[in-house]
Amino acid sequence: MEYARAELEKAASTIGVRLLAEGELPESEIIQRVYLISGLECLLNAYQHAGATEMRIVILRNKQRRTVALRYTNNGSRPTGRIQPAGGLQLIRSAVEEAHGAMSYSDQADFSLEIELPMP
């Protein structure tokens, strides 16, 4: 298993959150780093703010556009207000921008974070 995936699973197991990951993560180091940073921040938020017991990650490759998309959701409680993009989300944004990708998140219903990255 790739390092980033293994590290994220290990982190999830230490707080009792079940990780459900679908799709294949590209080997590129820059994509793996974004996956690790964004995955850990989503995991932390899911655990601390939403009280989640499961976090789902969907990895989708678009061969035509040569991109990979990461989508994070969890089974915790819905956000009670607008999410302020503080430290964690800013950190993810920096990593995504360094990889020349884009990200968006939704706090209107269930929280979700979506990231799209170009394949090297």
Place this chain on the structure above:
Amino acid sequence: MEHIPEKPNQRPRVLIVEDQRMPAQVFAQNVTESGRYQLAESIQSADAAYFYCATGQVDLVLMDVITKFGANGLNASARIKRAFPQIKIIIVTSYPEVGWLDRARQIGVDSFWYKEVAAEPLLSVMDRTMAGESVYPDRSPRVQLGAASSYDLSKQELAILRDLITGATNAQIAEKNHLAPSTVKTYIERLMDKTGFRSRTELAVRARECGLVIQKE
């Protein structure tokens, strides 16, 4: 030493952040065999350190600087210290990069330990750090760069060398350091004179190789 609890479940929990297998194993062995500490986790990337601190699993971090995927341990330490100033951090590195000591102090890292050349064992530094001391070496290890010792180079010369290894032009280095391009040229000529290297490329390559200056993340 004071404040080191005797009961196993009260032993300080140590997070090891080290991407090289051998040092990570040695640190883990130090921790588990000490009888004074317990291993919280051993991870390879500084990007993952904040998670373990934020979830209340850590009292002390042994933090490498250059870690998996190039994640910088000093940047991670700064974030941890801002949010959890009570968590102790010891930087453990084998690189002699002279700027890291100052940066570590600025961000409030508790202690700093050089892997290969430290006179004091790591466990002793851990004990003193947990007892509230800040343990720093007086200076970074001496490194030879051509004919010059690292101690022969000024802070400004080192700052210019740090930018030179990125492949920056004199104009780019000048802008970054708020200097005139002609002043940068003079500094580089002085560096070549001190080291004995005949080209700026050789100077940059050798400076990078010996670890005296590391490209910033």
